[in-house]
Amino acid sequence: MNPMDRSPPSSPPTQPAHSSHSVVLQVLLSLGVLGVAALLAYGATQIPSEAGYAGIGPNFLPWVVAAALLVCGGLLLHQALTGGFQDLDEASGAPRADWHAWAWVSAGVLANASLIEHIGFVLSCALCFTLAVRGLRIAEGKPGGGWMGLLRDAAIGLLLAAPVYWLFAQLLAVNLPSLTATGWI
Amino acid sequence: MEIFEQLMGGFATAATPINLMWAFLGTALGTAIGVLPGLGPAVTVAMLLPITAQVEPTASLIFFVGIYLGAMYGGSTTSILLNTPGETGTMVTALEGFKMAKSGRAGAALATSAIGSFVAGTIAIVLLTLFAPAVADWAVQLGPPEYFALMLLAFVTVSTVLGKSALRGLTALFLGLALGLVGMDQITGQVRYTGGVLEFMDGIEVVLVAVGLFAVAEAIYSAMYEGRTVSTMNRLTRVRMNRSEWKRSWPAWLRGAGMGFPFGTIPAGGTEIPTFLSYATERKLVAPQHRAEFGSTGAIEGVAGPEAANNAAATGTLVPLLALGIPTSVTTAVLLTALQNYGLNPGPQLFQTSEALVWALIASLYIGNVMLLLLNLPLIRLWVKLLLVPKPMLYAGIMVFATVGVYGMRQSVFDLFLMFAVGMLGVLMRRFDFPIAPVIVGLILGPLAEAQLRNALSIGEGNWSVFIERPLSLGLLLIVLLVLITPRLLAWRRRA
Numbered sequence: 001m002n003p004m005d006r007s008p009p010s011s012p013p014t015q016p017a018h019s020s021h022s023v024v025l026q027v028l029l030s031l032g033v034l035g036v037a038a039l040l041a042y043g044a045t046q047i048p049s050e051a052g053y054a055g056i057g058p059n060f061l062p063w064v065v066a067a068a069l070l071v072c073g074g075l076l077l078h079q080a081l082t083g084g085f086q087d088l089d090e091a092s093g094a095p096r097a098d099w100h101a102w103a104w105v106s107a108g109v110l111a112n113a114s115l116i117e118h119i120g121f122v123l124s125c126a127l128c129f130t131l132a133v134r135g136l137r138i139a140e141g142k143p144g145g146g147w148m149g150l151l152r153d154a155a156i157g158l159l160l161a162a163p164v165y166w167l168f169a170q171l172l173a174v175n176l177p178s179l180t181a182t183g184w185i
Numbered sequence: 186m187e188i189f190e191q192l193m194g195g196f197a198t199a200a201t202p203i204n205l206m207w208a209f210l211g212t213a214l215g216t217a218i219g220v221l222p223g224l225g226p227a228v229t230v231a232m233l234l235p236i237t238a239q240v241e242p243t244a245s246l247i248f249f250v251g252i253y254l255g256a257m258y259g260g261s262t263t264s265i266l267l268n269t270p271g272e273t274g275t276m277v278t279a280l281e282g283f284k285m286a287k288s289g290r291a292g293a294a295l296a297t298s299a300i301g302s303f304v305a306g307t308i309a310i311v312l313l314t315l316f317a318p319a320v321a322d323w324a325v326q327l328g329p330p331e332y333f334a335l336m337l338l339a340f341v342t343v344s345t346v347l348g349k350s351a352l353r354g355l356t357a358l359f360l361g362l363a364l365g366l367v368g369m370d371q372i373t374g375q376v377r378y379t380g381g382v383l384e385f386m387d388g389i390e391v392v393l394v395a396v397g398l399f400a401v402a403e404a405i406y407s408a409m410y411e412g413r414t415v416s417t418m419n420r421l422t423r424v425r426m427n428r429s430e431w432k433r434s435w436p437a438w439l440r441g442a443g444m445g446f447p448f449g450t451i452p453a454g455g456t457e458i459p460t461f462l463s464y465a466t467e468r469k470l471v472a473p474q475h476r477a478e479f480g481s482t483g484a485i486e487g488v489a490g491p492e493a494a495n496n497a498a499a500t501g502t503l504v505p506l507l508a509l510g511i512p513t514s515v516t517t518a519v520l521l522t523a524l525q526n527y528g529l530n531p532g533p534q535l536f537q538t539s540e541a542l543v544w545a546l547i548a549s550l551y552i553g554n555v556m557l558l559l560l561n562l563p564l565i566r567l568w569v570k571l572l573l574v575p576k577p578m579l580y581a582g583i584m585v586f587a588t589v590g591v592y593g594m595r596q597s598v599f600d601l602f603l604m605f606a607v608g609m610l611g612v613l614m615r616r617f618d619f620p621i622a623p624v625i626v627g628l629i630l631g632p633l634a635e636a637q638l639r640n641a642l643s644i645g646e647g648n649w650s651v652f653i654e655r656p657l658s659l660g661l662l663l664i665v666l667l668v669l670i671t672p673r674l675l676a677w678r679r680r681a
Contacts, residue, residue: 019616020616020617020618025617026617029613029617033356036360036363040363040366040378043377043378043380047375047377048375050373050375051647052373052643055642055646055647055648056638056639056642057373057375058370058372058373058375058377061362061366061631061635061638062366062377062378065359065362065363065366068355068359069356069359069360069363072352072355072356072359073356075352076352076353076356079352085350085353085617085618086350086352087349087350088349088350088617088618089349089618091410091615091616091617091618092410092411092414093406093407093409093410093411093414094410094411094412094413097409097410098408098409098410098412099409101408101409101412102405102408102409104408105404105405105408106405106605108581108584109401109584109601109604109605109608110602110605112584112588112601113598113601113602113604113605114598116588116592116598116601117598121588121589121592124588125584125585125588128581128584128585128588129581129582129584129585130581132404132408132577132580132581132584133577133578133581135408136404136407136408136412136576136577136580136581137577138408138412139407139408139409139411139412139413140412140413140576140577141412141413156578157581157585160582160585161585164585164586164589168235168236168589168593172235172236172239172240173238173239174235174236174238174239174589174593175235175238175593175596176589176592176593177592177596
């Protein structure tokens with residue numbers, strides 16, 4: 001065999017790196033913690049320190065927590081920059097996020113929050129259910145069903161939201177918003 | 186015997202039809218929650234906290250504690266059949282139990298788990314009956330400095346004892362403390378960290394954070410990362426044990442109960458340690474002819490012991506909650522919130538001011554334990570059917586309940602948006618291995634600890650030495666230091 005004929009050893013196709021090991025994300029996370037610490041410190045300066053008998057006032061704990069988060073954020077940043085977070089248990093699931101699925105689920109939750117006081121609990125939660133189910137199904141790779149599927153999910157959502165509403169609002173007297181004044185929808 | 190009379194009085198209350206119904210609902214719901222992935226007892230109780238506005242305290246506490254205990258029973262089912270532990274306490278059950286299920290002995294694993302939980306639960310409740318009042322009596326001597334030190338111990342253990350990284354645990358704790366700072370300071374009325382947002386004046390609602398970090402985060406995380414994860418379920422065989430399995434199980438149950446209960450009562454972070462300890466013990470003590478089963482076909486002692494330990498520890502956590510007012514796990518922290526909703530002051534005085542309620546609750550534990558045995562042995566096939574619900578439906582359904590819980594507390598749309606933001610925070614934390622329990626414990630216990638700190642310093646007239654002058658508080662603070670330093674010391678010595 002001709003020694004000049006050396007072909008590069010074939011390597012198996014590499015999996016995308018688990019996003020929790022990404023240095024960029026870890027640094028951003030640490031900076032986030034430092035940011036919270038800075039916000040807390042800023043807020044603490046606005047709190048007067050009337051100490052009374054105790055010798056410490058309402059601004060004591062804010063300063064302690066701000067300082068502690070500053071230290072923690074600093075240590076996290078140090079770890080992130082020198083080889084990544086230590087003893088990191090790799091989180092379960094895929095290496096990368098499915099943002100398409102995320103968008104549907106988030107749309108469900110946010111739509112629910114925006115609409116619940118306008119169209120009532122039952123309809124709003126049915127909508128949330130429909131959107132969230134679609135998102136979770138997309139994550140599994142089977143969006144399923146087109147318009148019929150959407151209608152079926154909406155029906156299941158109604159079948160779930162309505163009895164839950166009746167149970168909590170009528171029986172347990174929890175204050176939940178309704179569309180009409182009847183108290184049943 | 187005074188305790189006996191009080192307990193009988195408790196039974197009289199707990200055995201009324203209404204309270205029996207609540208006990209049954211709680212244990213049944215708890216079992217379902219334990220079986221289903223994605224929800225735990227803490228977040229379920231949190232979601233149902235709005236009922237405290239209408240339902241009277243004894244009934245709702247019986248209900249909530251029923252959920253807590255039921256989830257312990259139900260969680261073992263998932264561990265054995267699906268290898269996905271529902272609760273941290275059932276993680277160890279997944280080790281041997283799943284192996285047993287794979288070798289076709291799921292029924293025996295489930296039987297030893299249910300019966301062992303019942304036996305250990307009963308032992309633990311009896312110990313609770315005997316010890317809780319005694320602890321409450323003794324605890325009257327505890328003052329603010331000691332309480333502060335105890336809470337500090339709870340903070341430190343929940344952040345550093347579990348999980349791999351103490352740094353991430355402490356970061357989570359301080360985040361929880363920071364969240365607890367938002368709102369009006371109890372002592373001076375000073376408004377803190379509201380940023381002009383009106384909704385923050387009353388602070389950040391506990392239910393919101395618990396539901397956001399657990400339920401919403403779980404659903405979003407599942408959508409983002411776990412769509413392709415497939416879990417296979419083992420076949421369910423008849424739920425019973427033969428003679429040899431009984432013979433091997435019952436000593437393990439007793440050992441497990443003996444280990445579990447003490448760990449539950451101390452602020453040592455809940456049910457993980459005793460279950461691992463029990464597993465290690467059973468492995469060491471197993472008869473030589475069965476030793477090979479560990480890790481291969483599954484040894485029944487490896488299920489019997491940890492399950493008993495888990496249940497005994499869970500019951501044990503009720504001792505510091507009822508006797509001292511100090512929660513040592515996320516679920517007991519949420520139970521504390523429930524007590525606070527009723528204006529009940531948890532602490533040693535609870536045994537005096539709300540004697541009827543506490544003893545009814547303890548009596549209901551006995552009743553609930555029996556109910557759980559019945560629910561889990563013959564009716565187990567029913568619960569297993571729940572596992573056939575497709576995951577998208579399950580998690581989307583959880584969103585509906587989450588909305589009930591969060592909106593039901595304060596009727597605030599802002600809270601729902603905040604819940605989403607907290608949910609995203611939860612996803613971030615889960616992805617980067619930040620434990621979530623310290624956030625909840627910090628949020629709930631933080632304001633209480635601050636109050637105790639300021640009271641303690643008031644007593645000492647501004648002198649910090651008050652903590653060191655009182656022997657008990659000094660002792661507790663030394664333990665806190667030990668818990669913080671020892672792991673680092675051991676690791677340093679190992680490296681050297």
